[in-house]
Amino acid sequence: MTDDFYCDEVLSGRTPVDVVIETPTVLAYHHTRPFWPVHIVVIPKRHVASLLALQVEDAPLLIELVQVIQQVATQVVEQHGACRVLTNLGRYQDSKHLHWHVSAGEPLR
Template sequence: MTEDFYCEEVLSGRTSVQKVLETERVLAYHHTRPFYPVHIVVIPKRHISSLLTLEESDNDLFIELMSVVKQVAGEVVSEHGACRVITNLGKYQDSKHLHFHLAFGMPLNKG
């Protein structure tokens, strides 16, 4: 995997995705290799390394990002009755681009 899958593959258009919701600065799409029956990723369209690297100047973007997370999570809850909202940091963060996973269901068997 590249250091930043989201910039290098998704936002560049090299990897096509099934969009769920898109704003001028945020993209929500179905995970390209889902770990759950419903697995949506929400990313800012501008590179931000992680939740820990957000700066005060990113506040408006972060509010927009959380608004998209909230809207999509609400749709998942409405359709399925539950939703997880997950972000990873440090060694847990495979792709160094701020992103949130919205998931429903038990993990799919990846073995």
């Protein structure tokens, strides 16, 4: 197992997920071990190590990721009144696959 949970588990189908939105290149799903009452993860379907690894040629993928994040965030704000959108880098990034968290509520842990 590598340090890429998203490729190794989610995108391989080994870990089933509750899909929120799926496009040909982006997947948004409910976190398998949520930190907040509402916790949705948005990932590209192809491996990108992090936000810092994006290249100029990744612009279409980044635009689609932001569009999906916007759709998810809109749903969460409509249902819960607010949300946060974040990505982690460096030692804060447990899985070395670009991903965003869209969350609402107080931490569960």
